[in-house]
Amino acid sequence: MHVLIIGAAGMLGRKLAARIAADGGLGGREVTALTLVDAVAAVAPAGFGGDVTVETLDLATDGAAARCVAGRPGVIVHLAAIVSGEAERDFERGYRINLDGTRLLFEAIREEHERSGYTPRVVFSSSIAVFGAPFPELIGDEFFTTPLTSYGTQKAIGELLLSDYSRRGFMDGIAIRLPTICIRPGLPNAAASGFFSNILREPLVGKEAVLPVSEEVRHWHASPRAAVGFMVRAATMDLAPLGWRRTLSLPGLSATVGEQIEALRRVAGDRAVGLIRREPDATIARIVAGWPANFSAARARGLGFVAESSFDEIIRVHIKDELGGTLAAV
Amino acid sequence: MHVLIIGAAGMLGRKLAARIAADGGLGGREVTALTLVDAVAAVAPAGFGGDVTVETLDLATDGAAARCVAGRPGVIVHLAAIVSGEAERDFERGYRINLDGTRLLFEAIREEHERSGYTPRVVFSSSIAVFGAPFPELIGDEFFTTPLTSYGTQKAIGELLLSDYSRRGFMDGIAIRLPTICIRPGLPNAAASGFFSNILREPLVGKEAVLPVSEEVRHWHASPRAAVGFMVRAATMDLAPLGWRRTLSLPGLSATVGEQIEALRRVAGDRAVGLIRREPDATIARIVAGWPANFSAARARGLGFVAESSFDEIIRVHIKDELGGTLAAV
Numbered sequence: 001m002h003v004l005i006i007g008a009a010g011m012l013g014r015k016l017a018a019r020i021a022a023d024g025g026l027g028g029r030e031v032t033a034l035t036l037v038d039a040v041a042a043v044a045p046a047g048f049g050g051d052v053t054v055e056t057l058d059l060a061t062d063g064a065a066a067r068c069v070a071g072r073p074g075v076i077v078h079l080a081a082i083v084s085g086e087a088e089r090d091f092e093r094g095y096r097i098n099l100d101g102t103r104l105l106f107e108a109i110r111e112e113h114e115r116s117g118y119t120p121r122v123v124f125s126s127s128i129a130v131f132g133a134p135f136p137e138l139i140g141d142e143f144f145t146t147p148l149t150s151y152g153t154q155k156a157i158g159e160l161l162l163s164d165y166s167r168r169g170f171m172d173g174i175a176i177r178l179p180t181i182c183i184r185p186g187l188p189n190a191a192a193s194g195f196f197s198n199i200l201r202e203p204l205v206g207k208e209a210v211l212p213v214s215e216e217v218r219h220w221h222a223s224p225r226a227a228v229g230f231m232v233r234a235a236t237m238d239l240a241p242l243g244w245r246r247t248l249s250l251p252g253l254s255a256t257v258g259e260q261i262e263a264l265r266r267v268a269g270d271r272a273v274g275l276i277r278r279e280p281d282a283t284i285a286r287i288v289a290g291w292p293a294n295f296s297a298a299r300a301r302g303l304g305f306v307a308e309s310s311f312d313e314i315i316r317v318h319i320k321d322e323l324g325g326t327l328a329a330v
Numbered sequence: 331m332h333v334l335i336i337g338a339a340g341m342l343g344r345k346l347a348a349r350i351a352a353d354g355g356l357g358g359r360e361v362t363a364l365t366l367v368d369a370v371a372a373v374a375p376a377g378f379g380g381d382v383t384v385e386t387l388d389l390a391t392d393g394a395a396a397r398c399v400a401g402r403p404g405v406i407v408h409l410a411a412i413v414s415g416e417a418e419r420d421f422e423r424g425y426r427i428n429l430d431g432t433r434l435l436f437e438a439i440r441e442e443h444e445r446s447g448y449t450p451r452v453v454f455s456s457s458i459a460v461f462g463a464p465f466p467e468l469i470g471d472e473f474f475t476t477p478l479t480s481y482g483t484q485k486a487i488g489e490l491l492l493s494d495y496s497r498r499g500f501m502d503g504i505a506i507r508l509p510t511i512c513i514r515p516g517l518p519n520a521a522a523s524g525f526f527s528n529i530l531r532e533p534l535v536g537k538e539a540v541l542p543v544s545e546e547v548r549h550w551h552a553s554p555r556a557a558v559g560f561m562v563r564a565a566t567m568d569l570a571p572l573g574w575r576r577t578l579s580l581p582g583l584s585a586t587v588g589e590q591i592e593a594l595r596r597v598a599g600d601r602a603v604g605l606i607r608r609e610p611d612a613t614i615a616r617i618v619a620g621w622p623a624n625f626s627a628a629r630a631r632g633l634g635f636v637a638e639s640s641f642d643e644i645i646r647v648h649i650k651d652e653l654g655g656t657l658a659a660v
Contacts, residue, residue: 091498142474146575153494157487164483168421245476
């Protein structure tokens with residue numbers, strides 16, 4: 001099987017490629033070729049035995065999507081996107097990359113389908129940003145999409161296109177709405193959601209972290225490892241049970257910041273918790289108040305998608321996957 | 331005020347222009363100029379005292395949208411679309427007219443906004459085709475959009491774009507999901523939904539009509555006069571109460587075919603009902619079974635949108651507006 005990852009240089013793209021290399025396949029099927037596409041050069045995963053092709057291109061430029069599809073990969077995982085903050089700052093760029101790029105990819109698949117009957121599995125990473133406040137306490141699987149960002153709008157449009165292109169038989173697509181990824185590895189970043197990860201990741205290595213909101217703030221989380229599991233499942237499961245409702249809100253863990261902190265205390269002790277510095281930020285508090293906090297995700301759970309069930313588990317996943325299994329610095 | 335109607339040669343476009351001419355304005359404000367755009371030449375409404383410009387153009391061609399917006403109309407009513415059956419038969423044409431045409435219009439508005447601060451009211455006619463079965467018995471205002479046609483997909487995307495362009499301040503938009511229009515004037519047509527009108531319109535003038543489904547079939551209706559009322563309200567109301575949820579499922583009348591027929595009997599007698607010939611058509615029955623049949627429309631009702639409350643009323647509106655007020659032929 002040939003797998004194409006678009007957005008392969010990003011955190012989730014790298015982790016998915018690494019998982020394919022580690023497993024030697026995808027959902028039990030051997031992967032013989034891996035094409036890694038991103039706007040910056042992706043890195044081939046260590047230990048992968050098959051062919052690796054790295055393509056550096058911008059999906060929204062002429063001919064780029066056709067180049068992606070030319071090798072007729074059986075599975076396409078489309079993760080590439082301009083993030084929320086940037087799509088909000090730069091309206092045109094957001095629409096060009098997130099909407100036009102996705103549509104051009106789907107069109108290139110359709111053209112190859114018309115030529116050769118090619119009908120790949122397409123996994124499109126969507127986002128809980130397709131939802132906009134006010135929310136019910138628990139967001140059900142049939143709740144409407146009223147995004148409050150251009151990014152969320154672009155993702156919701158991608159979901160609609162994917163369903164229609166699948167219904168028409170051009171591809172076999174599934175859109176997965178990922179929870180906020182926590183604990184996100186790497187350096188603290190300026191994203192409004194960054195603190196959810198910062199307040200755990202930094203104290204776990206003995207560093208201070210800033211908490212800009214109250215401990216009552218509730219949000220929707222899954223680990224990077226769970227997110228890779230979602231992608232593997234979406235790439236390999238039978239999609240017939242979904243009918244033409246090809247978008248799933250994925251399972252996650254609904255937790256307050258206070259619950260995150262108590263989990264940190266249980267796993268890493270009071271000293272780690274003492275490294276969290278409270279610096280209320282009204283702007284961040286206001287942005288976060290507009291985000292969804294809890295989903296039923298009943299449909300995805302029924303289809304075998306699994307996330308963590310406690311923040312202790314999310315922290316332990318991070319210690320295992322990112323810190324070599326131990327808490328040396330605390 | 332300058333009003334632009336795109337899709338002005340269609341049934342609803344003509345009726346809206348006629349209503350503006352009859353009222354001398356829109357929602358109490360004088361209309362001094364009317365621009366009528368369509369792919370075929372629209373006809374100026376009788377008795378309109380202001381300037382009328384007729385433009386024959388295809389919105390999806392280069393520069394067409396900019397030409398529409400150049401006169402800076404304060405109100406734009408966008409009704410133009412390839413209908414459901416055609417968008418399903420011709421995938422590329424459907425996306426070109428229904429998606430690209432709409433997006434090019436919104437982009438032309440944004441460009442004029444960036445130049446001059448122009449921020450028109452935009453009324454976008456959407457459709458209950460944004461919904462796809464299975465449905466709850468009563469479709470609430472927060473039910474998700476899972477279209478089962480390319481047309482419905484294109485309308486749902488138009489709704490999302492309109493909300494985002496409004497939220498960004500480029501325009502002041504509202505998308506209205508019209509019920510099926512009944513009684514549709516004119517000749518019987520081959521649309522799968524045609525019989526809902528045919529079985530009333532034809533017997534009212536002494537002609538036979540074919541009923542291809544059972545009397546138990548339930549559907550969602552509003553008269554052409556109600557639809558024009560919706561557009562007038564949408565074009566002139568304060569949209570602040572909508573927040574950024576700029577799409578409304580409009581009120582209508584949920585009725586079975588049997589209820590339609592009993593209303594016909596009450597208004598026009600047994601002889602009219604006797605002109606309905608039952609010719610079951612499994613294909614049409616299957617298509618219609620996938621359509622929504624009943625909406626709460628609570629939000630739109632609360633915002634002052636009003637439809638008919640009985641089929642007797644819908645039939646009487648047709649007799650008044652289309653047949654000169656009398657049933658001569660029956």
